[in-house]
Amino acid sequence: xxxxxxxxxxxxxxxxxxxxxxxxxxxxxxxxxxxxxxxxxxxxxxxxxxxxxxxxxxxxxxxxxxxxxxxxxxxxxxxxxxxxxxxxxxxxxxxxxxxxxxxxxxxxxxxxxxxxxxxxxxxxxxxxxxxxxxxxxxxxxxxxxxxxxxxxxxxxxxxxxxxxxxxxxxxxxxxxxxxxxxxxxxxxxxxxxxxx
Numbered sequence: 001x002x003x004x005x006x007x008x009x010x011x012x013x014x015x016x017x018x019x020x021x022x023x024x025x026x027x028x029x030x031x032x033x034x035x036x037x038x039x040x041x042x043x044x045x046x047x048x049x050x051x052x053x054x055x056x057x058x059x060x061x062x063x064x065x066x067x068x069x070x071x072x073x074x075x076x077x078x079x080x081x082x083x084x085x086x087x088x089x090x091x092x093x094x095x096x097x098x099x100x101x102x103x104x105x106x107x108x109x110x111x112x113x114x115x116x117x118x119x120x121x122x123x124x125x126x127x128x129x130x131x132x133x134x135x136x137x138x139x140x141x142x143x144x145x146x147x148x149x150x151x152x153x154x155x156x157x158x159x160x161x162x163x164x165x166x167x168x169x170x171x172x173x174x175x176x177x178x179x180x181x182x183x184x185x186x187x188x189x190x191x192x193x194x195x196x
Contacts, residue, residue, distance in 0.1 A: 004131065005133075008049050008052070008090075008131060013046045017046065021037055023035055025075045025077070026067035026073060026094075028070045028174070030176070034063035040147060040151070040152075042112040050127065052076065053107055053111075053126065056096065058119045058121045058163055058166065058171070059171075061170065062173070063180075065096040066176075066180040069096070074126055075092075077089050082142065085136035086136045088131070088133045092128040093126070094125060096124055099120070107125065118152075119158075121181070172185060
């Protein structure tokens with residue numbers, strides 16, 4: 001029933017970009033497995049047939065970044081909650097590209113401009129090693145109502161300095177004590193982008 005694809009073709013790309021939510025799974029060599037839902041249309045892009053990326057905004061944890069630094073393993077899962085049933089999984093190796101990285105500006109240009117820089121802490125870049133689909137017969141049908149603006153609104157109420165302080169408190173290490181942004185919090189993250 002499921003199929004493995006050599007690359008993300010046009011049809012798969014359209015399916016991935018049409019989903020209003022996707023899920024990110026990572027795990028350290030030792031410790032807790034993490035699964036995070038990701039939303040906000042336009043924050044996920046297909047760069048080519050074997051590379052994808054998404055905008056990573058400041059949040060209450062830093063598991064994905066810490067796990068990618070630990071071993072790089074990542075899986076992104078997209079489910080059809082309306083229309084024909086389908087699940088697509090992208091297994092690969094990822095990294096967090098931080099604002100101080102020379103690649104950051106070029107990667108950022110791949111995303112729509114309407115997404116704010118304020119609160120953006122990294123871009124997660126994934127080299128996709130395996131692309132597969134499955135039936136999704138048990139995934140419920142649900143109606144998409146709209147985007148939540150809460151994350152962006154929360155970040156907009158904070159100054160650049162307050163976001164740095166929040167990251168120091170909540171994003172320095174993972175729940176297992178792995179390095180998240182601890183090293184960068186004293187340097188690159190204090191230098192707020194000009195748009196902040």
